[in-house]
Each structure stands twice: as structure tokens, then as C-alpha cells.
Amino acid sequence: MILGLFNGFLSIMDPVILTYLMGGILLGVVIGILPALGGLNGLAILMPLVFGMEPTRAFALLLGMYSISPMAGAATAILMNIPGDSPNSATLLDGFPMTEQGHAGRALGAAFTSSSLGGLVGALTLALSIPIFRPIVMAFGSPESLMLVLMGISSVAVLGVSSPLKGLIAAGLGFIVSFIGYQAVSGFARYTFDIPYFFDGLDVVPMALGLFAMPEVIDLITTGESIAKVRVSTPTTTDLWEGVKDVFRHWGLFIRACVIGLIIGIAPGVGATAAAWMGYAQAKQTSKNPEKFGTGCIEGVIAPEAAHGADHGGGMIPTLAFAVPGSGSMAILLGILVILGIQPGPFLIRDHADLVFSMVAIMMVSYIVGAIILICGSAQLAKVAFIRGHIMGPSILILVAIGAYCVDGSLLDVFTTFAIGGIAYLMRHLDYSRPAVFLGFLLGGLAERYFYLSLGAYRWSFFFLPIPFTIIVITVIMLSFEKVYGWIKSRF
Amino acid sequence: MKLDIIFSSVVLAILIVMMVVSTGYPPKARLFPLILIIFTAGLVGIHLIKLIWGKTKKEELSEVEKPAARVSWTSYFRAPVWIGGFLLAIYLLGYLVGAALFSLLYLKVHGEKWGMAIGFSLGVIALVYGGFEIALKTPLYGGLLFQ
Numbered sequence: 001m002i003l004g005l006f007n008g009f010l011s012i013m014d015p016v017i018l019t020y021l022m023g024g025i026l027l028g029v030v031i032g033i034l035p036a037l038g039g040l041n042g043l044a045i046l047m048p049l050v051f052g053m054e055p056t057r058a059f060a061l062l063l064g065m066y067s068i069s070p071m072a073g074a075a076t077a078i079l080m081n082i083p084g085d086s087p088n089s090a091t092l093l094d095g096f097p098m099t100e101q102g103h104a105g106r107a108l109g110a111a112f113t114s115s116s117l118g119g120l121v122g123a124l125t126l127a128l129s130i131p132i133f134r135p136i137v138m139a140f141g142s143p144e145s146l147m148l149v150l151m152g153i154s155s156v157a158v159l160g161v162s163s164p165l166k167g168l169i170a171a172g173l174g175f176i177v178s179f180i181g182y183q184a185v186s187g188f189a190r191y192t193f194d195i196p197y198f199f200d201g202l203d204v205v206p207m208a209l210g211l212f213a214m215p216e217v218i219d220l221i222t223t224g225e226s227i228a229k230v231r232v233s234t235p236t237t238t239d240l241w242e243g244v245k246d247v248f249r250h251w252g253l254f255i256r257a258c259v260i261g262l263i264i265g266i267a268p269g270v271g272a273t274a275a276a277w278m279g280y281a282q283a284k285q286t287s288k289n290p291e292k293f294g295t296g297c298i299e300g301v302i303a304p305e306a307a308h309g310a311d312h313g314g315g316m317i318p319t320l321a322f323a324v325p326g327s328g329s330m331a332i333l334l335g336i337l338v339i340l341g342i343q344p345g346p347f348l349i350r351d352h353a354d355l356v357f358s359m360v361a362i363m364m365v366s367y368i369v370g371a372i373i374l375i376c377g378s379a380q381l382a383k384v385a386f387i388r389g390h391i392m393g394p395s396i397l398i399l400v401a402i403g404a405y406c407v408d409g410s411l412l413d414v415f416t417t418f419a420i421g422g423i424a425y426l427m428r429h430l431d432y433s434r435p436a437v438f439l440g441f442l443l444g445g446l447a448e449r450y451f452y453l454s455l456g457a458y459r460w461s462f463f464f465l466p467i468p469f470t471i472i473v474i475t476v477i478m479l480s481f482e483k484v485y486g487w488i489k490s491r492f
Numbered sequence: 493m494k495l496d497i498i499f500s501s502v503v504l505a506i507l508i509v510m511m512v513v514s515t516g517y518p519p520k521a522r523l524f525p526l527i528l529i530i531f532t533a534g535l536v537g538i539h540l541i542k543l544i545w546g547k548t549k550k551e552e553l554s555e556v557e558k559p560a561a562r563v564s565w566t567s568y569f570r571a572p573v574w575i576g577g578f579l580l581a582i583y584l585l586g587y588l589v590g591a592a593l594f595s596l597l598y599l600k601v602h603g604e605k606w607g608m609a610i611g612f613s614l615g616v617i618a619l620v621y622g623g624f625e626i627a628l629k630t631p632l633y634g635g636l637l638f639q
Contacts, residue, residue: 165539172532173503176510179525188521191510221571390602391612397578398591398616402624402632411583411633418575430496448524 005127008357011056012365020057021362024064025370029377031065032072034392038085039069040435043332044212045396047339048205048403055340056358062336063362066329067119068370070272070308074111075378078301079104087272087308090280094293094300101296105236108378109243110298111305114254116371117247118306121258122265122313123363129317130349130356140322143462145345146450147471149443151478152324155267156331157436158479167433174440175447177202184445185452197412204335205407206417207441209400211434212332214421217400220393240375246298247306253283253299254306261307265314271327272308272315279307313363320356321349323443328435335442345446493543500540507533574598586635592616 012018031042042065050058073084078095091111098107140148153175157167180191181201192198247254257279264275283303284293293300311327319330323344334344342352349356404417424434454462462468511529514522581590592613599609624630 165535165542169503169532169535169539172528172535175528176507176525176532179528183521186518186520188518190517190521190525191513218571218575221574222568388604390599390604391608394578394595394598394612397575398595398619401578401582401591402587402620405587405632406630409633414582415579418579422572426495426499430499444528451524452520 004130004353004357005360007354008127008359008361009365011354011358012060012361017057017060020060021064021365022369024061024066025068025366025373027061028065028068028366028370029072029373032069032084033076034084038073039066040327040329040332041212041216042066042069043329043336044208045399045403047208047332047336048406050336051205051339051406053340055342055355056362058336058340059355059359060362062333063359064366064370066333067312067363067366068374071112071115071119071305071367071370072374074115074301074305075108075374078107078111087276087304087311089273090276090304091301093280094295094297097294097296098298098301103239103296105239105378106243106246106298107301109240109375110246110301111243112371112374112378113244113247114257114302115305115309116367117254118258118261118309119312119367120309120364122262122310122316123360123367124313125262125310126313126316126320126363127357127360129321130353140467141457142450142453143458143465143468144471145323146447146454146462147468147475148322148324149447149450151471151475152318152322153436153439153443153447154475154479156325156328156439157433162431164479166431167436170427170432170434170436171440174437174442175444176440177207177437178441178444179448184449197410197416202416202441203407203413204338204442206404206413207420207438208332208335209404210417210420211424211438212328213396213400214418215425215428215434217393217397218421218425220389220396223389240378243298243301244375247302250299250302253286253303256282256286257303257306258310261310262314264307265311265327266317272311272329275311276304276308279303309367313360316359319344320359323348323446325435325439328438331435331439331442335438338442497540497543500536500543504533504536504540507536582633582635584636586638587632588617588620588634589638590635591620 012021027042027046028039031038043062046062046065050062053061070085070087073088074091074095076082076084077088077092079099081092081096083089083092095107095111098104153171154168157171158164178201180198182189182199189199260279260282261272261275264278265272280293280300280303283299284290287293287297287299289297315325315327315330316333318324319333323334325331325334337344337348342348342355400417400421401414404414405411407413424437427434427437458465463472507529511526511533514526514529517525578590578594581594584590585593595616596609596613599612600606604612620632624632
């Protein structure tokens with residue numbers, strides 16, 4: 001593991017890769033501060049740029065952005081009471097009151113430090129888990145892989161959403177969209193209705209851009225408002241440094257929050273936002289002064305930021321080990337692997353361990369460099385959020401249109417992206433899970449392949465093999481736990 | 493809720509069409525899709541029944557999904573008009589001219605000063621021509637009128 005991690009660091013010590021990494025970090029700062037975007041949308045928008053790129057460079061850009069985005073989003077949450085990224089929604093509960101009390105710098109210092117250290121904990125855990133998972137994945141064949149895919153998709157569809165039924169419908173729709181085009185098994189063209197554009201099926205990039213980026217564009221154009229209007233105070237260096245020291249003063253809280261973030265990250269389908277809120281909740285429950293939470297308590301900033309920082313590394317464990325994404329962002333990461341020609345699934349860690357260690361190294365460097373940039377530049381950060389909404393709208397629209405066109409040099413991809421965007425906007429309005437749609441689409445072909453391989457080798461009895469059956473039982477327990485627990489609680 | 497009923501009904505109709513179309517495919521091509529289509533159609537049916545009978549409880553907005561903005565009814569036509577206009581501009585004039593003109597028009601209509609609008613449009617031209625055509629050697633669509 002140590003040698004692998006060392007080689008990972010060596011592999012990124014290349015001027016070109018470091019340039020991509022710095023570019024990703026700076027993009028992450030901008031995307032994190034702008035409340036309309038966030039890491040998930042940032043990944044979707046940047047996805048087309050990595051076509052044909054060498055994988056390490058691609059991940060330097062993308063993971064550099066993704067690692068820093070929620071860290072930067074804390075600035076908007078603390079200074080303006082607007083979460084820059086959805087995991088920052090817990091941070092503003094105590095972060096903004098601290099700003100109102102004139103302690104913005106302390107809150108920012110604590111947020112950036114705990115988020116970056118939490119991210120380092122997550123990345124290290126990912127590196128430690130690679131040697132553990134490599135022998136485990138060797139026990140996985142087609143039936144096990146199929147069950148893992150179905151568990152991952154149903155987790156994303158059901159957990160952390162307001163309506164599990166709608167989540168499953170969304171996942172089913174994603175699966176069905178993936179069936180459009182030539183089937184890999186039989187070579188038969190399905191659901192194309194003799195339209196040549198559909199013979200190769202829909203591409204990952206128009207789906208990602210349409211599902212995630214376009215609804216934000218439509219929102220910006222529809223509301224036509226500026227994002228932030230609040231006057232912001234400038235944080236002082238003394239205050240910032242005090243916040244940095246606060247994280248080390250509350251090291252027990254920090255560790256507990258990291259553990260929560262790691263567990264939530266590993267659990268498929270939950271995501272960084274839940275990790276942040278659970279980190280906040282445990283901080284309040286374990287505090288000597290819980291009544292102070294919500295009034296400007298530094299623990300209320302440290303805990304959620306540490307939790308969602310650790311969640312990043314934790315979320316990559318099931319994503320890279322089993323192609324079971326920890327969150328919607330991880331689902332897009334799987335799409336990026338596909339674009340780069342790397343098959344996601346249990347054998348990724350076995351066949352591309354060097355790439356995985358490079359990703360760990362990229363994340364670790366991102367967290368350190370990103371924290372330094374944010375702490376040093378915190379006085380100027382807030383100005384980015386004052387970019388008017390009607391400047392952002394066309395900016396993102398043009399980027400989306402260019403990105404969609406770059407897929408295959410066809411305007412049809414642009415039209416498809418915008419059409420999917422309209423449907424996705426409606427789905428968001430009606431509370432259907434878009435990550436579930438995307439994941440179903442992404443893994444539908446893989447699931448079908450595993451299904452036919454399993455059927456060919458074991459007939460229908462593959463459902464009752466030990467590992468697949470265990471995964472089915474775990475999935476059923478995971479999906480029904482909340483309902484059953486609620487029923488038991490109401491009875492007794 | 494009305495919109496959800498319409499959306500679910502359309503989805504169910506599409507799924508039924510796909511089910512019928514699937515029956516004409518060879519066995520290996522239709523088995524897995526049919527399983528998923530029937531499963532999804534069943535879920536949509538249950539959801540529709542719950543909606544129609546008014547038994548769906550009010551759902552809280554998910555923390556993962558961003559809440560839709562509170563806007564007036566007519567504002568919802570703004571986006572399709574602008575986006576449709578943008579697509580038309582790209583189709584007819586290409587990325588270089590179409591995107592720049594769209595940016596200029598959009599910013600001026602939304603009250604930006606000429607300096608900002610022209611500067612932004614020049615930035616778009618720099619991105620499309622300098623960034624993609626020159627630096628990345630990826631020429632973008634030139635426009636129907638210029639072909």
C-alpha cells in the first residue's frame with residue numbers, strides 16, 4: 001500500500017498533470033462558491049472535456065475540482081447564509097451566525113481546515129482499503145456483480161430521497177433508456193424506431209449534461225435573479241488562524257465526524273449532504289452545551305465540514321471497488337471512467353491499481369493546496385458569488401452546448417441534451433431522483449451482460465448462490481429498514 | 493399533483509408501447525428489457541393509483557435535489573424561448589457567431605451595460621475560436637448559413 005501510494009504521488013509529479021490539477025482546484029473554488037452549481041454539476045459540465053485524455057490528467061482536473069468544491073462552498077454558506085454546495089447546508093446553521101457576530105474569519109478557518117483534514121482522512125482510508133478489497137473482488141463473478149449493481153442502483157434510488165417509489169421508477173427509466181440501440185449480446189437494434197441516431201444508443205455526456213446541468217440553466221434563466229445580495233465582511237488573518245487552531249482543540253469531535261463521514265460515504269446511495277447533517281447532529285448530541293448550536297457554535301462548523309470531507313474518500317471505496325456509487329457524484333465518476341475507456345466494476349482495482357493510487361494522491365494534494373488557497377484568499381472569495389444570475393445562465397448554457405457537441409461533432413447530441421434537460425427539469429420539479437436515472441442508464445448495459453452470463457452458467461438458480469443471495473438479503477434489509485423500524489416504533 | 497399525474501400517465505403509455513414493441517424482438521433481446529419495463533410500469537401504475545386516490549402524503553424536498561425557485565407562471569416560458577432561440581442561433585449561425593450574438597442579446601435584454609455585454613460576447617468568441625478551434629484544434633459547428 002505504501003509503495004502504491006508513493007508511486008501514486010510520483011505519477012502526478014509531472015508539470016502537465018500538476019497544471020491540470022491546479023486548474024481543477026481553481027475551478028473547484030469557483031464552482032463551489034457559486035451556489036447554482038456544486039461538485040456534481042461541475043463534474044457533469046467538465047465531463048466532455050476529458051474525452052481522449054490520459055486518465056491521470058483527466059482525474060487531476062476532475063478530482064481537483066470535486067475535492068475542493070464543497071470546501072469552497074463553505075465560504076458562501078458562512079458569509080452569505082447560502083450553501084455553495086448541498087453538503088454546506090449544515091455549515092450555515094452556525095457559520096452564518098458567527099459572521100453576524102464578527103467572527104467570519106474564525107468560521108472560515110475552521111471550515112477549510114476541518115474539510116481538508118477530513119478529506120485527507122477519507123483519501124488515506126481509500127488507500128488503505130485497496131489491498132483489502134483486491135482479494136475480495138476475486139471472489140466476485142457475474143451473479144455477484146449483477147447483485148451488487150442492482151443493490152447500488154436501488155440504494156441510490158431509495159435511500160436519501162423523499163419518495164422511494166419515485167426513486168425506483170427513476171432507476172427503472174434509466175435502465176430502459178440504456179436499452180436503446182444495438183444490444184451487445186445479440187447485436188439486435190432495440191427501441192430505435194429506425195432512427196439512425198439511436199442505433200448506437202444515447203451517449204453518457206448528453207445524459208449527464210441534460211440531467212444535471214440543464215435544470216440549473218433553466219432555473220437561472222427562469223428566475224433571472226442574482227444569487228447573492230448580502231453585504232460581506234472581510235475576515236481577518238488572526239480570526240482565520242484561530243479557526244484553524246479550533247479544529248485541533250476539538251480533535252475528538254473531528255475524529256468522530258470523520259468516522260461518520262467515512263461510514264456514510266461507504267454506504268451506497270446516501271451522499272455527502274447526509275454525512276454533513278449527521279456529523280452536525282452528533283456534534284450537538286455530544287456537546288456539553290447543545291443549546292448553543294445554531295447561535296454561532298464553532299463545533300457546528302467543524303463537524304459537518306469534517307464529515308463531508310471524509311465522505312469523499314469513503315464514497316470512492318464502493319465506487320471503485322464494486323461500481324456501486326456512494327452518491328450521485330460518484331455515479332458521474334463511473335461515467336467518466338467509461339468515457340476514458342476504463343470498465344468500472346470489481347476488477348477496476350485489480351487491473352488499474354496504479355490509477356486508483358494516483359487518484360488518492362490527487363485528492364490528498366488537492367485538499368492541502370485547496371485549503372491553503374482558500375485560507376489565503378478568503379477575503380476575495382465572497383466576490384465570486386456576486387456574479388449575476390443572468391451572466392451565469394448563458395455561460396453555463398454555452399458550455400453545455402459546446403460540451404454536448406464535442407461528443408461526436410453532431411448537433412443532434414446538443415438537441416438531445418436540451419431535450420433531456422427539459423425532462424430532467426420536470427423530474428426535479430416532481431421530485432424524481434436524477435442520480436438514479438443516470439445510474440440506471442450507466443449500469444444498465446453492464447447489468448444485462450452480467451444477467452445473461454449468470455443465466456447461461458447457472459440458469460435461474462444464480463439468485464440462490466451464497467454471495468448473491470446474501471447481497472439480496474442485505475439490500476432488502478437496507479431498503480426496508482426505515483419502514484420496519486418506524487412500524488415497530490409506532491407499535492411499541 | 494396534477495402535473496405528476498400527467499407525467500406518470502405519459503410514462504406509463506410509453507412503457508406500454510415499449511412492451512408491445514419488445515414482443516417482436518428475439519428472445520435474448522427482449523427478456524431483460526421486458527423484466528425491467530414490466531417492473532417499472534407496475535411501479536408507475538401503483539404511483540398513479542396513489543396519486544389519483546389522493547393517498548400520496550406531502551413529500552419533503554430531498555436534501556440532494558435543489559428546490560425549484562419560486563417564480564411566476566409566465567416565467568416558465570422564458571427558458572424555453574431563450575434556449576430555443578439559442579439553439580436556432582447555433583443551427584443557423586454556428587457556435588462562433590450564434591453564441592456571441594445570443595450572449596449580447598441576452599445580457600442587453602436583462603439590463604447589462606453595453607461594455608459588459610460586448611466584453612462577454614468577445615469572451616465567448618475567444619473561448620470558441622481561441623480555445624477550441626486554435627488551442628484544442630476542435631472546430632465547432634460553423635452554421636447552416638455559412639456552409
